[in-house]
Amino acid sequence: MTIESPTATVLGLRWDAAADELFFKVDLKESLGFLTKRRVLSAVAKLFDPTGILAPVVITGKIFIQRLWAAGLSWDEPLPDELQTTWVAFYSELDVINKIRIPRWLGMAEGRATTLLGFCDASTLAYAAVIYIRATDAEGHSAVSLLTARTKVAPLKGATIPRLELCAAHLLAVTLENVRISLRLTDTPYYLWSDSRIVLCWLRKPPTTLKPFVSNRVHQIHELTSPNCWHYVRSAQNPADCASRGIRASQLLDHPLWWQGPGWIMDKHTPNFSVIELNDEEHNILQSEQRVSSFVATTTHQPALTTRRRDGQMIPLIDLAQIRKGTGVSSSSKLKSLNPYMDDTGVLRVGGRISKADLPEDRRFPIILPKHGRLVELIIRHAHETTLHGGPQLVLQTLRSRYWILNGRQAVRSYGQKCVICRRHRGVTLSQQMASLPRQRISTSRAFVSSGVDYCGPFTVRVGAKRSRTKVLWYNQLQTLAARIEACLNSRPITPLYDDPNDKLALTPGDFLIGAPLIAVPEATVTAIPSNRIKQWLWVRHVHQKFWQRWSEEYLSTLQTRNKWQKPTRDVRRGDVVLVRNENLAPTHWRLGRITEIHPGSDGLTRNVTLRTASGTMTRAVQKLCRLLDSEHFESTASTGQDVQNSTDLATT
Structure with a gap:
């Protein structure tokens, strides 16, 4: 008769209460069968490992899934022979995970010194972070246990190894912070290691001197950890190397570097490896990630003041030979009125007339900068935001407390026009060249055949007999008022008036509607005149054609010019x-x-x-x-x- 030890399952882990050990249970009863991406993803998802103890094995499955996506396979498409062979070799060893036993107790107890030890590493396939905990008793005996690990697959776009190593360091800093908060070890000392000398150099630099990708991550690492706690470790002694490259389950079963870490972390006096000097290639990589933070005035072996662009090209600004000799600049130079001089550090400054003023030196002798350049744009941006998006005058005044930018007012105004926040507050609408009049506006036709005018918009009318102190227009009153307003509007002249009272009257819209202005005095009746004395039809046609002739000759010519929106502007585009x-x-x-x-x-x-x-x-x-x-x-x-x-x-x- 055998009595099985009581077990419990928590978050994918099983706990043997009798032995106080943690273990995994992997069921491989399902046959491999017809291998597709769907079945592979299902199998890898069953390796649920929230603590990261099986990280070297799980990351191997994740890397394989990434290969399937890169191959462009559909969900139910059979895997190629090469991928099938790789998967079968990986899957057939997963049952070895059932033999892994991990002591649950980490050795933490009252009177024991606890230390957190972290490692990070990256490869072209993935990057990882692993944390160990060391408990040391009063007699100096130490016990090291694997605490947790995290891994991430490297992007397919192919980031550089130094940047992946930096991502691994950032992952380690975040994981360490989570561990310290979860286990309430915020006051526990910690040591962190990386096998990338470039990353360690980045961590010892101010983030503002680095490019955005590196700067952002270095800044976050500085917020979570102290730069003095980061040290160098050789790749052969870095346990995170197992999780960044991936190993098989059979290799993980007995892998002392993964389970106990390097042997020297047992010592309570953790060695502090010095950073080895960078070689030429690493030095070039380090320089390539440096952010251009200043313009350099070259005073040796260069006949002109130059600025270094990101591509390394030197652009001449002015001739320095005359400044070195103290003879000033040429009469055609833009700097002539500034009386420039070069200080002891080789920086070109303004030598103006306020040198004896009781002001700071930077204000009396501001640094001369060109109008264009990334540095100048960043300086203007800082001043623009510092002044709460002030106007050109305020921003320029703030800048000239330290810098003198050539054509500074134009540069500041140009930046302000591109500022999104300022654009929104200004609310300047777009415009486009005035379009040509449509054919219906310039062709002879009856009034309101092709167009209509909503001049006044709708009126609100109160209906009912309820008494009110407010004066309200009834419907018939409003109708009469609207008719009178219409008569006034349609009686306005649309051609110039004549000074001679005996000359022709100006045309009005009413002439096209009823043949006379709507507010004109009624004409005398002609009913007493015999009808045989008036050729009415010919006379009406003559008057009608005369009106259109005058309209074409007198009014249309006034529409020829564009009174506004005279030039074409940049068209809007989709996505604006x-x-x-x-x-x-x-x-x-x-x-x-x-x-x-x-x-x-x-x-x-x-x-x-x-x-x-x-x-x-x-x-x-x-x-x-x-x-x-x-x-x-x-x-x-x-x-x-x-x-x-x-x-x-x-x-x-």
Whole structure:
């Protein structure tokens, strides 16, 4: 008779209460059968390992799934022979996981010193972080246990190894912070190791001196860990190497580097390996990730002041030979009025007339900078945001407390015009060259055959006999008032008036409706005149044709010129983010939308667009829109890793 030990299952792990050990149970009763991507993904998903103890084996399955996606296989398409062979070799050894036993107790007890030890590593396939815990008693005896591990598959786009190593270091910092909070070990000392000397150099630099990708992760690592706790370890002694490259289950069963870590971490005096000097290749990689933070004035072996661009090319600005000799600059130089000089550090400064003023040195002798350049743009951006998006005068005043930018006012104004926040507050709408008049507007036809005018809009009329102190127009009164207003509007002259009272009268819209202005005095009756004395039909035709002749000769010529919107401007494009003008609201409350369709006119210029907002789609004239972001902006942000929301998301923010 055998009595089985009581077991419990928690989050994929099984606990043997009698032996106080943790173990896994992998069931391989299901045959391999017809191998497809669907079945492989199902098998890997069964390896549920939230603690990361089986990370070297699980990451091997994840890497294999990534290979299936890269091969472009469908869900139920059979695997190629090469992939089938690799999977069968991996899957057939998974039952070995059932033999793995992990002590549950980590050795932590009162009176024992606890230390957290972390390692990170990366390869072209994946990157990983693993954490051990060391408990040391009063006699100096130490016990090291594997605590947790995390892995991530490397992106298919092919990031560089140094950047993957940095991602591994960031993963280790985040995992360590989670462990310290979960186990309440926030005051416990810790040591961290990486086998990348480039990453260790990055961690010892200010994040502002590095490019955005590196700078962001270094900044986050500095917030979670101390740079002094990071040390160098050789790859052969790095247990995270097992999880970054992946190993088989049979190899994991007896792998001392993974289960206990390198032998020297048992010592309570953890060795601090010094960072080996970088070789030429590593030094070049380190330099390539440096952010250009200043313009360098070259004073040796260079006859001109130059700026170094990111591609390394030196661009000459002015001749320095004359400045070195103290003879000043040429009369045609833009710097002549600034009286430039070079200080002891080789920086070109303004030598103006306020050198004796009681002001800081940077304000008396500001640094001269060119109009264009990434550094200048960043400096203007900082000043623009520091002044809470102030105007050109305020930003320029702030800049000149330290810098003197050539054509600074134009540079500041140009940046302000590109600022999205300033665009939204200004609310300047778009415009396009005035279109040609449609054929219906310049052809002879009856009035209101092809067009109509809604001049006044709808009126609100109260219906009923309820008494009120407010004066209300009844329907018949409103009808009479509207008719009189219509008569006044249609009696306005549409051609110039003549000074001679005996000359012709100016044309009015009423002449085309009833043959005379609607508010004109009624003509005398002609009923007493015999009808045989008037050729009525010919006379009406003559008057009608005379009116149209005068309209064509006198009025149409006044429509020839464009009184506004005289030049073509840049057309809006699909994808542009715009604000829809609302005269009743401030520009900051205008509705946000994205252009989905454009409707060019016969001349190829776009004056009407269809856009999508949070409330649906609508068609608007460009004069009712304010451009906020160009479609090219979204293409440029892709290189910096910034995400761009769709128009619906933008409209709801």
